[in-house]
Amino acid sequence: MRIIATIKDVAKLAGVSVATVSRVLNKEANVLPQTKLRVQDAIAKLHYSPNLLGRNLRQGATKKILVLLNTISNPFYSQVVRGIEECAAKEHYSVMLCMTHGDPVLEQQSITLLQTKLVDGAVFLSAEQEGTALTEACRGIPVVQACEPRDGFLAASVSIDNKKAAYDAISYLIQNGHKQIAFFGASDTLSSSICRKDGYLQALSDYELTPNPDWIIEEGFSINAGVRAAKRLISCKELPDAVFCISDSCAIGAIRTLVEAGISVPGDISVMGFDNAEISKAFLPAVTTVQQPRYEIGYKAASLLLDAMRGEENRAVKITLPHEIIERNSVEKHT
Amino acid sequence: MRIIATIKDVAKLAGVSVATVSRVLNKEANVLPQTKLRVQDAIAKLHYSPNLLGRNLRQGATKKILVLLNTISNPFYSQVVRGIEECAAKEHYSVMLCMTHGDPVLEQQSITLLQTKLVDGAVFLSAEQEGTALTEACRGIPVVQACEPRDGFLAASVSIDNKKAAYDAISYLIQNGHKQIAFFGASDTLSSSICRKDGYLQALSDYELTPNPDWIIEEGFSINAGVRAAKRLISCKELPDAVFCISDSCAIGAIRTLVEAGISVPGDISVMGFDNAEISKAFLPAVTTVQQPRYEIGYKAASLLLDAMRGEENRAVKITLPHEIIERNSVEKHT
DNA sequence: TTGTACGCGTTATCAG
DNA sequence: CTGATAACGCGTACAA
Secondary structure (H helix, E strand, O other): OOOOOOHHHHHHHHOOOHHHHHHHHOOOOOOOHHHHHHHHHHHHHHOOOOOHHHHHHHHOOOOEEEEEEOOOOOOHHHHHHHHHHHHHHHOOOEEEEEEOOOOHHHHHHHHHHHHOOOOOEEEEOOOOOOHHHHHHHOOOOOEEEEOOOOOOOOOEEEEEOHHHHHHHHHHHHHHOOOOOEEEEEOOOOOHHHHHHHHHHHHHHHHOOOOOOHHHEEEOOOOHHHHHHHHHHHHOOOOOOOEEEEOOHHHHHHHHHHHHHOOOOOOOOOEEEOOEOOHHHHHOOOOOEEEEOOHHHHHHHHHHHHHHHHOOOOOOOOEEEEOOEEEOOOOOOOOO | OOOOOOHHHHHHHHOOOHHHHHHHHOOOOOOOHHHHHHHHHHHHHHOOOOOHHHHHHHHOOOOEEEEEEOOOOOOHHHHHHHHHHHHHHHOOOEEEEEEOOOOHHHHHHHHHHHHOOOOOEEEEOOOOOOHHHHHHHOOOOOEEEEOOOOOOOOOEEEEEOHHHHHHHHHHHHHHOOOOOEEEEEOOOOOHHHHHHHHHHHHHHHHOOOOOOHHHEEEOOOOHHHHHHHHHHHHOOOOOOOEEEEOOHHHHHHHHHHHHHOOOOOOOOOEEEOOEOOHHHHHOOOOOEEEEOOHHHHHHHHHHHHHHHHOOOOOOOOEEEEOOEEEOOOOOOOOO
């Protein structure tokens, strides 16, 4: 392995002091063109690039922000991260991702990057530890939450109003003539799971429909969860005329399972998803769903984080962005 | 914002020297239990955590590796990254992700993290710059490639044999009675695009079939690319009896487009994908495809990177891992 | 067992 | 316009 050049080597080769090299590196004004050239020459010759550990140590900042998320296997987060990146780039921050895989220990490891000054701030797209533990772990560190705010975690958050979104989805089903509506949810403690179920129950109640407990099936967000939920539904003695699913993946698993069992979608049962995943549009039938403003959520979250890093106290800020129902072909419209 | 405690503050509060605090932090032996307690007490009181910038600077290493990838919107990479993470964790490295979004400038920014010692090494899951430029940019830095080796980039690589994989896929189609086989590919310069096309042409040639140029349609990897390719195919005066697609996304776009046009899959046309994406199993019809050992590719790549970071010279190593054909329902079996 | 003092690579302050 | 030097926070010889 070659020995790596430092600022001293450059200074020596150029016949100047390290201070002058530093000035050239940081594009300061007061350097004679000729010495500047000598320095740049030496830099090129030695393939020198400044060690940012030194710079960051000296400046007490790294110009980096961390995005913490459960897993990248859910493409939903892709656009959220893009929003974060583009907002951060405006102030010359770069973005790094770390995954927690649902493991509080891995999450804590990433938080250590914050505590130990390796990054300047973080956006939490998921949260594995308890809210109060997170608040404690992130004391004095700029952090915000996006998509999935955690109860008890004192940090600004950006998300849609999940309860209202589910409520609107159920209203849409009801307005299209469906009265017997099942719910495929998740039994975890994520705020989105809880809020979407609340919205479902609230809508049913407001429209004076009574929920059938057999039809509230909580298997999770994944395709396989949708498959399992649909199998359980099929074994019920009565079938609903519509199903609201907590995610598009779940909806797709459900649709393929129903269809395989000879139940037509949307002919016999309508199915509605959530998130507007890319596949929803291509699936057969195309899935009617609820769209979140993913990019905007990420952008706004980064913007709040930048505020916090500037010292602005905004830990109590809770922003909700508008959702939208995307009509496609998996819901039958009875008039 | 609270002032952040340093090792000095801890030392002062505990009434010891910074050296002793450092010894406690690094779990060295020669510290009296009672002083150790005093130090730990002070650490807790001050909510102190060591500034890793100082430590990393001192030690010349960060125990972090970077994964560079185009975008996380393709869930294919999720398992690859998992393999990297789990191998890296065995030697106490943590993994961070940076996206390039196909932009050489963003890629260069991430490479800067390497050049500037912020991370110890990197796995390239994509490459935006030219191979020779990358070789130059990464001189003296431990790097490896996975999935998509770049011509001219002198770094160890791990991938499947893309040409043979495509060849095997076409053979499979032919053995199941298909003779008129179209190819939906990508016109970029990725090695996988080129190799898979080569494999397609080679197989046709070996089985003495002549490729119809109208049926070689290169629109890309995405669902929309599959839609576009299928539309172009439909407008041909003759239709093939099978299509080999460069990705599962492409295959799904193609299937939904064919089906919408009243062409049955696999009844009229069989469609084969590539990658074994999660959705392929759930799609209707379930997509016959080629499986890559994603986790193993990542794991092996990380293992090679660890070797390189230990100083082992392995830049010329090229590893190919076995692929596998996954039979499902999108290919008709004529006997 | 503990403390002193130096150096990691950089930037910032001050003289000149 | 340039140079010498003191930090930044930490780890580690060496000394005590």
